[in-house]
Amino acid sequence: MHWYLSRRYSRIDYFIRNPIEVQDSLLSRFIEKNRNTKFGIKYKFNEIFSKESFRELVPLHPYEDMQPYIEQMMHGEPNVLWNAKVEWFSKSSGTTSAKSKYIPVTYENLEECHIRGPRDTLTLHDKLYPNNEVFSGKALIMGGSYKVFDEKANTKAGDVSAIMIQNMPMLGKYLLKPDVATALLENFDEKIDRIAKSAINENITNISGVPTWTLVLLRHVLDLTGKTDISEVWPNFELYLHAGVSFKPYEAQFKKLISSEKMKYFQAYNASEGYFAAQCEKNADDMLLLLDNGVFFEFIPMSEWGKPHPTVVGLEGVEAGKNYAIVITTNAGLWRYLPGDTVRFTSTNPYKIVVSGRTKHFINAFGEEVIVENTDKAIQMTCNSTDAVVHEYTVAPIYFSGEGKGGHEWLVEFRKPPENLAEFITLLDKNLQSVNSDYEAKRYKNMALEELTLHTVPQDTFFNWMKSRGKFGGQHKVPRLANHRDYLDEILSQLH
Numbered sequence: 001m002h003w004y005l006s007r008r009y010s011r012i013d014y015f016i017r018n019p020i021e022v023q024d025s026l027l028s029r030f031i032e033k034n035r036n037t038k039f040g041i042k043y044k045f046n047e048i049f050s051k052e053s054f055r056e057l058v059p060l061h062p063y064e065d066m067q068p069y070i071e072q073m074m075h076g077e078p079n080v081l082w083n084a085k086v087e088w089f090s091k092s093s094g095t096t097s098a099k100s101k102y103i104p105v106t107y108e109n110l111e112e113c114h115i116r117g118p119r120d121t122l123t124l125h126d127k128l129y130p131n132n133e134v135f136s137g138k139a140l141i142m143g144g145s146y147k148v149f150d151e152k153a154n155t156k157a158g159d160v161s162a163i164m165i166q167n168m169p170m171l172g173k174y175l176l177k178p179d180v181a182t183a184l185l186e187n188f189d190e191k192i193d194r195i196a197k198s199a200i201n202e203n204i205t206n207i208s209g210v211p212t213w214t215l216v217l218l219r220h221v222l223d224l225t226g227k228t229d230i231s232e233v234w235p236n237f238e239l240y241l242h243a244g245v246s247f248k249p250y251e252a253q254f255k256k257l258i259s260s261e262k263m264k265y266f267q268a269y270n271a272s273e274g275y276f277a278a279q280c281e282k283n284a285d286d287m288l289l290l291l292d293n294g295v296f297f298e299f300i301p302m303s304e305w306g307k308p309h310p311t312v313v314g315l316e317g318v319e320a321g322k323n324y325a326i327v328i329t330t331n332a333g334l335w336r337y338l339p340g341d342t343v344r345f346t347s348t349n350p351y352k353i354v355v356s357g358r359t360k361h362f363i364n365a366f367g368e369e370v371i372v373e374n375t376d377k378a379i380q381m382t383c384n385s386t387d388a389v390v391h392e393y394t395v396a397p398i399y400f401s402g403e404g405k406g407g408h409e410w411l412v413e414f415r416k417p418p419e420n421l422a423e424f425i426t427l428l429d430k431n432l433q434s435v436n437s438d439y440e441a442k443r444y445k446n447m448a449l450e451e452l453t454l455h456t457v458p459q460d461t462f463f464n465w466m467k468s469r470g471k472f473g474g475q476h477k478v479p480r481l482a483n484h485r486d487y488l489d490e491i492l493s494q495l496h
Contacts, residue, residue, distance in 0.1 A: 001135040005119075005126040012120060015291040016350045020316055027051055027296045030329060038080045039069060039335060055298075055312060055336075060327060062338045063101055070102055073333075076153025081333030082106050088167075089149065090160035092272035103272045105163055109332035113294035114164050117275025118208075120290055121241065121268045124280045129264065134206050134239050138177040140199055141165065142209030142217060145186040160272045177202055188213075196220045206239035210477065211250040212392070214240070216463070218257050231260040243268040246355070246372065248380040252389045253415055269355055273339045274330050277353055286346040286354045291315075294331035299324035302342060305359060320345045323371070325359050342371065361481045365397035366406050366448055368439040370432070372480045378431040386424050389416035392462040392478050396488035398453065407450040411491055413457050425454045457495060465491050 015022040031054065035045040043058045059065075069081050070089070078085035081104060088105040105114070126132065144159020146166070156163075165176070165183050173180060178198045185191040196217060207214060218230055225233050237260060242250075247267060254265070269277040269287055274295045277287035289297065297315060302323040304310035312327060323344050328337050340360055343353040357372035364370070379390050391413045398407040410428075418424040429452045433440035442448040462478050479487050 002126060002130070005123045008119065008123045009127055011292065012123060012288075012290075016288070019291050019351055020314075022292045023296055023315060024051060026292065026294070027054065027329065030296065030331065034081075034083050034333070036079070037083050037333075038072075039333070043335075051314060058336050060310075060312070060336050060338060061334075066334065066337060069333075070104060073104055074102060074153070074155050074157070075150050076155060081335070082331075086333070087155055088146075088163050089155065089157040090163055090272040091146075091157050101272075102157055103160075103334070104332045105160065106332050109274070109294055109330060110163065110167055112331060113274045114160060114270075115168070116293055117268065117270055117278070117290060118164075118241075120275075120293070121266065121278040124278050124288065125239070125241075125264070125266050128280075128282055132238065132264075133236065135175070137203035137205035137236055138199075139175050140177050140195070140204050140207040140217075141183060142195075142207070142213050143183040145184050147186075160270075177204065192217055192220055196224055200225060200233060202234075203236055204234040205236050206241065207237075208241040208243075211242050211247060211254070212477065214242070215250065215253055215257075215391075218254075222257070230258045235260075238262045239264050239266060241266050241268060243270050246376040248376045249390055249393070251380070252383060253391065256389070269353075271339060271341070273328060273332070273334060273337065276326075276328075280350075280352070286352040289351040289353055291351070296329040298327035298329075298336070299343075300327060315348075315351060318345050318348060318351075320348055323356050344373070357481070360483075361479055363395060363397055363408065363481050363483055365399065365483060366442050368436065368442045368449065370395075370408070370436055370439055370481065374432060374436045374439070375480060377435050378428055381431040381434075382424060382428040385427060386418040386420075387416070388414060388418040388424060391415040391459075394462075394479060394487055394491070395481050396485045397483065398450075405446065405448065405450050408452045409485075409488060410452055410454040411457050411461075411488055412454055413459065413461050417456065421454075421456070425452065428452065428454070455492075457491070461491065461495065465494055468494065 031045050031048050034040045048054050048057055073080045073086050074089055076085065084106060086104045086106050088110065089102040090105050092101040092103055143161040143165045146156050146158020146162040149155045149157040162184050165180055178195045182191065182194045182198060185194065200221060221230065221233055222228065227233050230237060237258065240254065242265065247265060267279045267287060275290065275293055276295060277289050280288040298312050299318055300310045300312050302325060305325055318324060321344065323342050325342050326339060328339060329335050340358050342356045342359060344356045346352045346354060354373065362371050375395060379393065383390055393410060393412045395408055395410050398409050433443055466478065
């Protein structure tokens, strides 16, 4: 495996050295291949011979614009968004006005993006840590489930992790724990229990999954074994590959459960729409943008977000330090699609990013422009200073009422509460000001915003709330921020 991964690195090195050429070549292939699809005919693909004409003829597409095409594909119609009949569709947990969001997963998208992405991540990890022993044991994966959508059309829909597991190469299945049937169980309580019981006596060396649900699994393993440290159960455990959300709020909880000094925490950026980036340096917060994994990238500066005709730039137009909403064109038939994520470039040589939030997960009720990256960092700073551990949180605005001022209301579930909650609240507010100058300006002398309000909630509050919404397990994440009070008020109502 070490030999195999070292050979793969040459491909990564090539797109690092030739980023624009690689991206342009991807787009040309997509256009050429799909000129005669229903979408290609509508948007005159036969007149597109450059990325400039592509931007001119093909508009930006939120999910609602893609949905009619995808529904046709889910009922078996071929050559709609991609020049084939598509069998698999990933069900996304992303924010959308539709009840469920389904993303096509073509054969090319599965092989060249969703499956290639983890290989690239392991390649980058292997280059940084050449003496690792990840492949001496089993990999534990927290997957989702899928169902038949249209029996006549033979189309299936579910979590992208489930689609990957079902279509994984034999070597991957051999290294995987649990067995495929258990990994794809729909009942998440039963899945957690069966995964834990099947893995207790195995040589587990690595785990992949969303932090929230991985913590649930690890705690269940400790409960079953009576141990206090995962290193006692799996002494060769050395790698946790996390994705989906920022790891900062969870880091302290993992280190409390796993004492091993050889543990490495490695991050990737994947979604139902594709596998976009992976860590490429030791102990880094940013990730290398994967430029030849079936995704053509464009970016909207956040200063342009919400405009009828925003400026859109390619890789050659981005600047380090700025926030952008990403626009993707993929080998799944998504054309200039808006997945709803925002990223900040930390470098343009090579192109490296951090995921800064969601276009719908922010608070800007008073011009403070607070994003998830800000609140995650403020939480981490405050916990480090107070020896507290936050398990989950969500934040919403407190709107102006009468003569009162606005503010932010936090619901926080502590794994380890601070000794002095009032001190924690004051410090959290100060730390949020230190990482966001707009929030700091609005807080100046309490002129526009009051100090944040924080309520502690009982253990498993977020767990039970997510379960009640049908967002239980797999890739579902707690929404950290909202520019409305729906989530926060719903949780408070459930508690009351």
